[in-house]
Amino acid sequence: MDTRHHDLIQSMFPPDGSGVKPYEWMINPTRQRQWIDNQGSFLWLAFFFSEIGVGLYFISLFYAYKPGMVLGWLIALLLGGLIRVAYLGNPLRAWRMIMKPRTSKLSRGIWVIGMFAVLEFFQIFTAAAVNMVFNTIMAILCLIIISHGFTTMNVIRALPTWSSTTVLPFSIVSGVWVG
Incomplete structure (x- = not known):
């Protein structure tokens, strides 16, 4: 052994x-020692920065303000994405969680953020910023990402406020407001 x-x-x-x-x-x-010991705040920070970045992108999308879109994309991916890797505990084993989007809300969130990252990269460097269909798809992805953190925390029954049905509308309002 x-x-x-x-x-x-x-x-x-x-x-x-x-x-x-x-x-x-x-x-x-x-307790999950690898995940929660001294790393629980990373989960909150990842949701926070993802929500701020995507909220900024969402508002900039309506005003066709390209610098705001780029800044929102960078905040969501660099700050939110790097902090997400930090809370995974052992990033070399995280691929197993990412490959289970049917059973894991965190996995679904990472997939949606990945789609957002690729599509926004395409939008920044092409003329897709004026395409209404593409902007609608990006707005829907933004709303899903903004609500992702709160829907993930919605399963926690120890805090009754988090498992309330009012959390989802408040999360969308707060994400857009902060953006």
Whole structure:
């Protein structure tokens, strides 16, 4: 047995018997050490910067203000995207989560942000900024990204306000307002 497995077993089942019992992980919530220890605030910051950047892009889209669109795109991708990688814990294993968009809200959000990134890159460097159909598609993607953070947190039942049905409209209003 290599040292990684040995250390994992020793941390889960220390000799004094104070560790996780073999059945406890099935019935009690257990902490995800790689994800939440000192990295929980990254999740909030990733949603925050994505919402600000996409909100700025959304407002700039209606005014056809290209510098605002570029700045919103950069904020959403550089700040929001890099912070998303930081909260994943082990980015080398994150591809497994990204490949499950049917079961993971985080995965669906990353896919939508990826579509936004590619389409906006295309829009910045071509004449697609004046195309009404393309702008409508981008506006819909913006609204989905703005609401993504709040729909992800909507499953948390410990905070009743977050699992309320009013969170989604408030998230869209706040994202557009901040933009």
